[in-house]
Amino acid sequence: MNGTTAPREGGPPPNPFLPLQRRLQVLLDKSTPHILYRWLALAxxxxxxxxxxxxxxxxxxxTYALGIYILNLLLGxxxxxxxxELEGPTLPSKSDEEFRPFVRRLPEFKFWWSSLKAVLLGFTATFxxxxxxxxxxxxxxxxxxxxFFVTMKRQIMHMIKYRYVPFSFGKKSYGGKDGKAAKNSK
Incomplete structure (x- = not known):
């Protein structure tokens, strides 16, 4: 007998929503590489x-609560x-220091997924x-x-003070031998 449908002795009852949760997780996993389409769907x-x-x-x-929640997600x-401020600067301040990439507190996918859930919850609340x-x-x-402006001003001042840019466009890209060869072949 399948362990997901039969109740186990002494354990918690089976989750009737487990098949739906698995389907949703498969859809989310398939949507991960499609960044533009995910954000267009949210829009x-x-x-x-x-x-x-x-x-x-x-x-x-x-709407106001939804806006504050999404602003909080944006800050993350x-x-x-x-x-x-708490652990000292992690980005190099001199040319001979080791480079450490920018790691977000809230990854892009979680930002999108949390925003989508919040907007859908707000949409449901309008009924x-x-x-x-x-x-x-x-x-x-x-x-x-x-x-928004006070929070963004503080965040931008923090970015300037600790010299980090959370976006990848506009940054220098360094290529080794493979990068130069790819540029020369074009």
């Missing part, structure tokens, strides 16, 4: 959420895994009238922008 879901909120003219608290995405709290939304927008 489509965010647009659907925005259209729903626009036509309902409500759920501003849900832009931050190094090792905080140089529940108890979350439609009447507020003066321009104050929330203004407060969110102030929070």
């Amino acid at each position: 489509a879901v965010v647009c659907m959420y925005g259209v729903r909120v626009f036509f309902l003219q409500g759920f501003y608290i849900v 995405f832009l931050s190094p895994q090792v905080n140089p 529940m009238p108890m979350f439609d709290v009447p507020v003066f939304w321009p104050i929330l927008v203004l407060y969110w922008f102030i929070l």
Whole structure:
């Protein structure tokens, strides 16, 4: 008898959602290399959420909470895994020091997956009238922008102080013999 369907004595009951969880994990594993399509799918879901909120003219608290959560995820995405303030600088400050690559506190895939789950949860919340709290939304927008700019200013100052860039475009790329040969063959 299959161990996933039959209850075990003394153990926890079987998980009825296990086949669905496995299917979801397979889909997530297959989507990992398709970065552009994943982010386009997230953008489509965010647009659907925005259209729903626009036509309902409500759920501003849900949108505000969603915006703060995604801002928190963005900070984790832009931050190094090792905080140089606490453990000292890990990036080279002189030309003869060893190079250590930038490692994010929150990897790109987890940033995307957490954002997608949050937007889908917010979208689901728009179907529940108890979350439609009447507020003066321009104050929330203004407060969110102030929070965004203050937080990003602090993060950018941290990047400048410890000299790290969390993005790979615009960085120098060094190639050994293989890199030079590939450039010369073109």
